[in-house]
Amino acid sequence: MIKGLWWKLTGLGLILFSIIAGQLVGVPDLPVIRETIRNLFYHVPMWFTMFAMFGTSLVYSIKYLSGNKLKNDIMASESVYNGIFFGILGLITGMVWAKSTWGDFWTNDPQLNGAAVSMMAYLAYAILRSSIDEKAMRARISAVYNIFAFMLLVIFLGVLPRLADSSLHPGKGGNSSTMEGLDLTMRLVFYPAAIGWIIISYWILQIRTRKRRLLQSVN
Amino acid sequence: MKEIKELVRKDFLLELRQKYAINGILLYVVSTIFVVQLCFGRIIDESTWIALFWIILLFAAFNAVSKSFVQESTARRLYYYMLAPAVAIVISKIIYNAMLMFILGMLSLLVFIVFMGFPQFNLYLFLPAFLLGCIGIASALTMVSAIASRTGNNAALMAILGFPVVVPLLLLLVNASKLSLKSGLIPAEILQTISALFLIDVVVVILSVILFPYLWRD
Amino acid sequence: MENENKYLIVALVMGIIFAGLGIYLYLLDRKISRIEQKQDEMKNANKNLK
Numbered sequence: 325m326i327k328g329l330w331w332k333l334t335g336l337g338l339i340l341f342s343i344i345a346g347q348l349v350g351v352p353d354l355p356v357i358r359e360t361i362r363n364l365f366y367h368v369p370m371w372f373t374m375f376a377m378f379g380t381s382l383v384y385s386i387k388y389l390s391g392n393k394l395k396n397d398i399m400a401s402e403s404v405y406n407g408i409f410f411g412i413l414g415l416i417t418g419m420v421w422a423k424s425t426w427g428d429f430w431t432n433d434p435q436l437n438g439a440a441v442s443m444m445a446y447l448a449y450a451i452l453r454s455s456i457d458e459k460a461m462r463a464r465i466s467a468v469y470n471i472f473a474f475m476l477l478v479i480f481l482g483v484l485p486r487l488a489d490s491s492l493h494p495g496k497g498g499n500s501s502t503m504e505g506l507d508l509t510m511r512l513v514f515y516p517a518a519i520g521w522i523i524i525s526y527w528i529l530q531i532r533t534r535k536r537r538l539l540q541s542v543n
Numbered sequence: 544m545k546e547i548k549e550l551v552r553k554d555f556l557l558e559l560r561q562k563y564a565i566n567g568i569l570l571y572v573v574s575t576i577f578v579v580q581l582c583f584g585r586i587i588d589e590s591t592w593i594a595l596f597w598i599i600l601l602f603a604a605f606n607a608v609s610k611s612f613v614q615e616s617t618a619r620r621l622y623y624y625m626l627a628p629a630v631a632i633v634i635s636k637i638i639y640n641a642m643l644m645f646i647l648g649m650l651s652l653l654v655f656i657v658f659m660g661f662p663q664f665n666l667y668l669f670l671p672a673f674l675l676g677c678i679g680i681a682s683a684l685t686m687v688s689a690i691a692s693r694t695g696n697n698a699a700l701m702a703i704l705g706f707p708v709v710v711p712l713l714l715l716l717v718n719a720s721k722l723s724l725k726s727g728l729i730p731a732e733i734l735q736t737i738s739a740l741f742l743i744d745v746v747v748v749i750l751s752v753i754l755f756p757y758l759w760r761d
Numbered sequence: 762m763e764n765e766n767k768y769l770i771v772a773l774v775m776g777i778i779f780a781g782l783g784i785y786l787y788l789l790d791r792k793i794s795r796i797e798q799k800q801d802e803m804k805n806a807n808k809n810l811k
Contacts, residue, residue: 389757448703452690452694472708472754479711479746
């Protein structure tokens with residue numbers, strides 16, 4: 325009855341596995357982070373998913389500008405909304421983690437600044453869309469803004485951490501870096517989690533776009 | 544090429560004829576700096592100086608650039624459309640806004656020095672960063688104002704859309720200014736910061752040239 | 762031993778919540794598929810009428 329049931333069930337299974345295994349698997353005992361390292365299985369996939377969604381919307385925005393098909397505009401905008409949703413989840417899980425390890429919900433960290441600016445850019449995208457009534461015009465102008473903002477963000481996220489001398493995120497400063505120290509068992513839980521969440525986000529995206537298309541054909 | 548020159552000349556002529564616009568911005572800059580001086584006094588620490596300077600310049604830039612496409616009515620846009628290619632229009636706007644921004648920035652730097660004093664910046668880093676920052680902010684805001692001018696309420700949208708685009712640049716500029724306070728800077732550090740700013744500028748200009756034609760046609 | 766149980770309970774609660782989410786998604790997908798099918802049938806019927 326449902327098309328593509330197998331990949332949807334695979335996604336659900338992967339996440340279910342990662343949720344349960346993430347709690348039960350043995351983790352290395354690192355200073356400061358301790359047992360909260362388990363949050364890696366839940367927090368980091370949110371950002372991966374968000375970037376997958378924003379990347380998808382970039383692709384569809386470019387497609388829209390080269391073909392002027394409203395179908396592509398629906399895909400672009402819905403994946404932005406979906407990405408914002410996952411970004412908010414990433415912020416919440418990250419803030420809980422930050423409170424327990426660094427003692428504050430928000431710290432001045434390049435990664436956090438990047439996250440805040442990208443959320444702002446895409447909320448601005450949503451506002452821009454709601455302020456234009458005419459469909460083709462809205463599609464074209466928001467596609468332009470989407471491409472413009474995404475490119476700047478990519479550069480910003482690539483350049484800024486390199487200029488900053490300290491960061492609480494892995495790989496920089498004098499912190500116990502989680503990513504490099506990720507042992508095999510953790511990898512075996514983390515990758516399924518990331519892949520599973522990305523699959524599920526595409527499922528949600530599919531449902532949302534199909535609903536939009538149905539609503540459009542009813543009107 | 545000729546079109547770009549003519550369009551820049553036209554923008555300058557327009558600016559000179561309606562002096563209230565640029566005078567208004569200058570008045571804004573001077574009065575804010577005066578208020579800042581009243582609040583903080585002459586001696587403040589360097590990071591406050593840097594923060595205030597870039598905030599004041601940022602809002603001056605928003606004021607100066609936001610009207611660059613708003614003042615073009617639909618009829619006039621149609622006229623340009625027939626006269627010049629879209630690429631020439633956006634390049635001319637970027638050049639004009641960058642020059643305007645540079646002049647405004649220099650003037651506010653001067654006023655800032657007069658009222659607030661000048662920290663011991665490494666000028667080899669600060670001046671190029673300042674110049675590149677002016678160009679970057681002006682060209683990014685040019686594009687944003689072109690987007691905002693196609694919507695209903697462009698004043699509010701200009702701020703909403705412009706902020707996420709300008710914040711990365713601003714953070715880099717503040718970083719560069721703070722770095723230029725450090726004594727014993729090695730050339731490699733200077734080069735790294737300048738090249739990061741330069742990279743952003745180049746990308747903004749290229750993106751504007753590619754994307755602007757899509758905004759322009761109806 | 763008690764510690765181990767705590768992790769298990771957390772895992773189970775999260776798993777159940779997530780399973781609920783998955784079932785919700787599944788039901789939503791089924792509903793939309795059904796409506797799409799109906800729409801297709803209507804379109805075909807219209808074509809046949811013409």
